[in-house]
Every structure is written in C-alpha cells, then in structure tokens.
Amino acid sequence: MANPSLKAAFDAKKFIVAPGIFDMISTRVADGMGFDCLYATGFGTVASHLGVADAGIATYTDMVGRMGRFAQMAKTPIIADADTGYGGLLNVRHTVMGYEAAGISGIQLEDQEMPKKCGHTPGRSVIPAEDMVLKLKVAVEARRDPNFLIVARTDARTSLGLEEAIRRGRMYGDAGADIVFIESPETEAEMVEIGRSINKPLLANNVEGGRTPILPAARLKEIGYSIAIYPGAGFLAVSAALERVYSHLLKNGDTNGLPAQESYGFGRMCELMGFPEVWEFDKKWARKD
Template sequence: MLHTRTTPTDRRRTFREQLASGRLLRVPGAINPLSARLIQETGFDAAYLSGAVLSADLGLPDIGLTTVTEVATRAQQIARVTDLPVLVDADTGFGEPMNAARTVQLLEDAGVAGLHLEDQVNPKRCGHLDGKSVVPRADMVRRLRAAADARRDPGFVLMARTDARAVEGLDAAIDRAKAYVDAGADALFPEALANEAEFAAFRKAVDVPLLANMTEFGKGPLLTARTLEDLGYNIALYPVTLLRLAMGAIEDGLRTLATEGTQESLLPRMQTRSRLYALLGYEDYAAFDTTVHDFTLPPGR
C-alpha cells in the first residue's frame, strides 16, 4: 500500500547521515502527498513542505496566516506516503518560545525528519519580499533554545533560518548564524543571499550543514547543483518549483478548455489514468481487498 515502510527514527537517522556525507542533497518541495511520492520515485534525496506552498494551496499569501495545526496536518500527510526524510518550514514557530517548543513536538509527532525556524518577526512574510523585519538576535536565541529543549528525539534536525542578510547585511547574518548554532541549531538556512560570493562567504564562516534556497523569481541566483556542491553546501532546496509548474499548466489548460470547448488537445500533456493508478498503487491495495482492482485499462489510458 502507498504508505511509508520506514519509521520516523529511520528517516531522521538517514537525514543526519546524508547531511554528514559531504554530498549535496537535492530537495524539492511537495505540493501534496501524491507529489511527495513522485519526488521519491524520481530519485531525489528528501522532500520539503514549504510554508509558501501550503499558504498558496489554501488560497492565502505567505504572510504568516497559516497555523501550526495546518502545517502539522499537511506534514503528517506527506510523511505518511514517502520513505524520504521530510523537512518542514515552521516559519517563526508560530509565536513565542513556548509556541516554538510546541511546534517541534507536533512535527516530531507528524513523523518528519526536521524543521527550520526563522528569525523574522511574527507574523512573517515571504523571505524574498521587501520590508522584512527580524527579531533581536537574543529573541531568536531564546526561540531556538526553547525548540532544542522541547525536542524529544535527538535525531530530529533543528535548522535555523536567518533573514538578516536583507535587513542587516551579510556580516550580521553570519554573526547571527553562529549564535544560532550555539543555541542548538544543527544546520543553517541563510535566506536571500545575493550572489555566489555570499554563498561562499557563509560556507567559509560556519562548519555546520548549510541549505541553499534555489527559489525561482527571488532575490538570489539560481545556482546549479554542481556549483552548490563545489561551494560545500549540503542541501539544494527547490521549495516552490512544483507548485509553479502545476499552476502554470493548470492556467494554460483552463484557457485552452475555455477557448476550444474540449480538452482533446490537452490529452498529450496529461498524466494518464493508468499512470495515476500506478502511482496510487491500486494493485498493492488489491492484496488487501481484491474488489478494488478487478479491472484492466487499455494501454495509454
């Protein structure tokens, strides 16, 4: 059946081993559980739940409107269907340090491999929008310490994201990152770095795993996996790529349907019924109940 065959402990151990391996992990953001399954099938190293993607999926802008319950629910749905480690965007922790502590435990219970907390003020905004504000460094340190103290599984990865580059400059962002590691962060996510030189400067300054955010239409460059690996980064994150692809296809399809009055010309661009059924594992479910798979489909359907 379409369900993970590994335990949260297994996936967290795998994620930590991957981060320590020295190679670059390629991590796309899942739109939903079904896309997480595709991420696994196509050979990626882990899956990601983006706060921007979840907000957009709910028809909301990425300005801190989602709740910890919504994030934990979607995280559990994604972790249920993939054997890959899942990293979750936990925004600012959804409140004060005590809220950040509860967020850690809810996401531990959801079965994911780790999360990242950021140093924006609450409510936050998308990391590639202008007008961001960050909390004082001491406030973020308290947020991270509370999260680290709340963690029950030592394998659960606690990552710190800093948005300070756009607000206070690169040097301040690096200083903050070092303090965040001292506060208990296992890895770092420097948001909205401006160029390859800044990526290199961050790598030179710290010795914990680093995430590079390769989001489209943002403030930073889209570096290749080879470049990021040469720079010594540990994760190449593609947080919103699948949502942008899907929504672009949906918009084009709706226009075609409205103009032509039929979806006939769209058929070659669609996932077929048989491919969807294979991805959903109909045959696997038949092992439990033969009545769910008592039919065949013509080739290509």
C-alpha cells in the same frame, strides 16, 4: 520518529538536493523518484491548503496536520517549514514536539517577526538575535530523537545586511542548530562569503525568479553548502501546466488536441494513487455467490 537516513547523509558529507512538496500529489510523485530528502514548503502548502499568501496566516494546527500527512505518505525523509515556531518559546517547544511526533525528520525555524512573510518577498523584519537563540535552545531541548534536525533560518540579509546575517548564522549554529539557512543572499560572491564564514552545514534556497542566484549543485558544494532546496519548482510548474490546459479547454470546449506531455495520463495517475492495491483488495474480498 525522524528518518535516520537524513542525518546519516549529512554526517557522510553527501550533498542533498531536495524538491519542494506542497500537497499529497506532489508528495507521492517526489517520494518515488529517489531523492534523499523532500522539503515541505510553507509557501506552497499554505497556497494549496488555504489558497492565501504565505504571510503568517496559517497556524500551527493548520501546518502540523498537513506536514504529518506528508510524512505518513512518504518513505523519504522530510524537512518541513515551521515559520517562526508559531509564537513564543512555549509555542516553539510544542511545535518541535508536534512536528517530530508527526514523523518529520527536520524542522525549519526562522527569526522573522510575526506575522512572517515569504523569504523572497519585501517587508520582512527580524527579532533580536538573542531572542532567536533562546528559541533554538528551546527547540534543541524539546526534541526527543537525535536524528531530528533543526534548521535555523535568518532573514536579516535583506533588511540588516550580509554581515549581520552571517553573525546571526554563527550564533544560531552555536545555539545548537544542525543546519544554518541564510535567506536571500543576492550574489554568488555573498554565497561564497557565507560558506567561508560559517562552519556548519549550510542550506541554499533556490527560488526560480527569487533574490538568490541558482547555482549548480557542484558549485554549491564547492563553496561550502550541504543542501539545496527547490521549494517552488513543483507548484510553479503545476500552476503553469494548469493554466495551459484550462486555457485550451476554455478556447476549444474540450481537451482534444492537447500535447501528450500536458497530461500525466489517467492510468498512470491511478497507479500513483494506489488504485491497483484497491482493485486487488476488491478481488480478494468479492462475494463469490
């Protein structure tokens, strides 16, 4: 079942900042920090799980299993990327039902043609808006829990222009989407226009080095946005840290001399992974002879 606190936060007009999670370590770290929502990124999850590009290679089976594991581990509600719904209308129905049953609190569906691509990369094409409207109507009908939120994303801005992207955003909101996600606006002025034009909670996708300017939370709220996701912040930082540590090891032959901030600390990692509970269990059930 969906975590009702996420819908309650939107209903209360609370601005939400959601970090991207992409594996179980990032989920555990982010879950303990007090965010109102976590965002399960497709790019990062596909990269960490399969080691390939987010280009429509991952299947529904790949993703629902991973997303469900995130939800089992986290107390914080999760919005999860579900690409195009992994096929036609029947696939969308099963995707919504599967993500909801897995414990996800919100699903993101997009209007790209299959195979899809990451939203801040070139070469994306979109299906007719009317086809996406049908997908969203199926998604709305398929959910069982009213607290389960549907995020409708359009990638039309890059190939068809801002006006068409806004038109689609309105259509998708009218079709029942709870949150509208216009991918890849390229200026703050475009984001202002989106906020002015669509009367639905809006999602801002903040990708470091991507197409969209990263605005402060206060500014996003001021221009009409309700949630900002940071899908890449975690895996970009982890990749940079790994490269620094591995480079040091290659150069020096050991990890001596690494700055303290380059290590999470083994003891702290044991705590994060739940080893204290394991140790207590072992003490309780140790043989006394």
